[in-house]
Amino acid sequence: MKIVDLGVEQVIGADRDEWVPVFTGLSVRQFRRLVRVVAGRGGEQTGTGWRWSLPLADRVLLIVVYYRTNLTLRQVALLFGVSKSAAHRVVDHLAPLLALAPAARRHSPDTVLIVDGTLVPVHDRTVTASSKNYRYSVNMQVVIDANTWLAVAVGRPVPGNHNDCTAFRDSGANTAFRGAHVMAYGGYRGNRQVIMPYRRPRDSGELPAWQDQLNTVHKRVRARVEHVFARMKWWNTLIELERPEAGQGCLGTSRC
Template identity: 55%
Template structure:
């Protein structure tokens, strides 16, 4: 059965990945180098590497079922499942471990509705969700750290440490919202009961809000990949999807910076 979509037709790439053909080719080249460094014998794949990368990113982008995805690529449901299990971890973001002294980061938590009840919990949106701590570079807006998923009812001030995001960031200056009180991060000034903030603190808060909004914009772009609106993956699947989408988001930003 001939596949309906393939990476050999460039017009399919952007709708199913969010990447331009140029960025997609860069991603495939990176994965090919990583595979060459860890070459293993075994049964050959039913699809070339370009189509396998397209399949995984299309899954994250569209959140189609395995049966629908397999039909689109002309393979079996089990083959599509194996490709996602094998290639998904290779597409994950390589999280930054060192930062320049003048780097400023921004952190915030976001909820991903998740059907794996062993990991999810009922959150403030009344859905079973996982909570994810995402850290971006305030200057480049690139995602640098994604914490481990936690139950969706976990407060950001706890999730910051428990997800591993705090350890990954270290002592680098990090901006956060008021929900991170007591964590040592840079948060807005709080108004004492019965008194108003002085003008200089109000101005600091306005500036803080404008900068911190960049992480909200990042969440909005990342959730263009529909798997983050209703994730059916279990175990490490939701974490790998977050890491993979963070990498795709960074590729898009790099491509935009190169073209500007």
């Protein structure tokens, strides 16, 4: 990655390997592989015509910086020494090529996953419903690894007026964790695939001490998925869902 001193500005690039993990969260090898995948999908410019001012690796880095931070396009453009409109064109052109096809995976028996749903406002009324956040939203079911906090799977979006128990089944998220233990809060009652906290007896009696202790541990671990949601919404990971022109096309890919 190259840093050029332009007075008060700095332009970053992907030609210095030590910067790649800082901005992408990937190893250098993984990032180079990602660039090759994008090139194979048509990201590299061929033929004649208008040329990109940034090489492909820098354009991929620009998108990753945009999605993994809360910087605006204007701020990201300054980092890469391009105009805001040029940065916008890079995102529109290459972002769909970063979408990864869903892959079925069998987890080891000692793997612990956490599932939860979050409401994401979307302009496309054909896939949304008026929800408890008083906006037209979709219910996104997300499964994360309890140890690494990485997203393992994201279910298909369902209307936001569906409860988590129904959305878990309708979104297909219930098929993403074969072989693993999955934790969820009490709203997933009825799904025997997940581990939920103990409920108080119907006679309003108290839980045994050992069940109360397990509930405390369960809540402490399950809270990790809430931190993941906070990062997804604080960063620009889910911002494409709110753009009118994104529509259902964005919802059908893992770029969101």
